[in-house]
Amino acid sequence: MADCIVEKFYQKMKHVNFETYGILDSNNQIHTLGTDSKIIGRIFEMFAQPILEEIATELNMTLKTPESQTVYPDFVMFKEEKPEEKIAIDIKTTYVSTDQSIIKFTLGSYGSYMRNNTKNIAYRYTDYSKHYVIGFIYKRNDRAQESRVYKYENRKEVIFPYTNVKYFMEEKYKIAGDKPGSGNTENIGSFPTRNFLELQNGQGPFSELGQDVFDIYWKYYPKYRATEKPYTSLSEFLVWLPAHIDSVELLHDFDADIVLGNIEKYKGQHS
Structure with missing residues (x-):
């Protein structure tokens, strides 16, 4: 539709x-x-x-x-x-x-x-x-x-x-x-x-990584006045997420294995 x-x-x-x-x-x-x-x-x-x-x-x-x-x-x-x-x-x-x-x-x-x-x-x-x-x-x-x-x-x-x-x-x-x-x-x-x-x-970049990766990236992206900023770029995020995937939550269910698989595929194509 x-x-x-x-x-x-x-x-x-x-x-x-x-x-x-x-x-x-x-x-x-x-x-x-x-x-x-x-x-x-x-x-x-x-x-x-x-x-x-x-x-x-x-x-x-x-x-x-x-x-x-x-x-x-x-x-x-x-x-x-x-x-x-x-x-x-x-x-x-x-x-x-x-x-x-x-x-x-x-x-x-x-x-x-x-x-x-x-x-x-x-x-x-x-x-x-x-x-x-x-x-x-x-x-x-x-x-x-x-x-x-x-x-x-x-x-x-x-x-x-x-x-x-x-x-x-x-x-x-x-x-x-x-x-x-x-x-x-x-x-x-x-x-x-x-x-x-x-x-x-x-x-x-998120057209390859998928909607869920986009949602995770921007849900956890540091706010303007945040004192701690775990990442501020996609390259930093691709390192951060696999280490924190077990604690990541979205408003909807998502498949962590698919998310990680998309990230590995993206890294392989853009390394």
């Missing part, structure tokens, strides 16, 4: 026109968006939501947005008869300056629901069977007008605030890296890459 959601997402997004003039008021005047990343991020959410609603309808699923905007995820999709197999969908946006810029996203907290199960999340973390990220990447158009007003009939004069929009939908663990998204917050960072296709194809 989850793979079907991704397939339908790409099919439908091919027909989306991202050119946005701005906000139309009741006097038929257009207020331009400018290049504020928060506003542009919200615009991309508005493009994605009706697509997700169409997909949910076609698959006889329910799409919900959490009552609070401050909790994870942005959207929840599930079948009414299988509410314990929810699918989390988070929308992330970033911009690049050139085709060779490093692409980076923040992918949500590692200090809350991954450890607590109910903190800052709609429903329980263990109610979700999949966690997806829809990522939008764009180039900011610095020629765009900040807070200008145009008559609707003059809309062709508006300079769009972004260009070269690319997007992907992939499982979170497959695009996650081993470092926080920024130095002083407890957010997971995506793996750094200059190649958009590596994100679209989910080629991060």
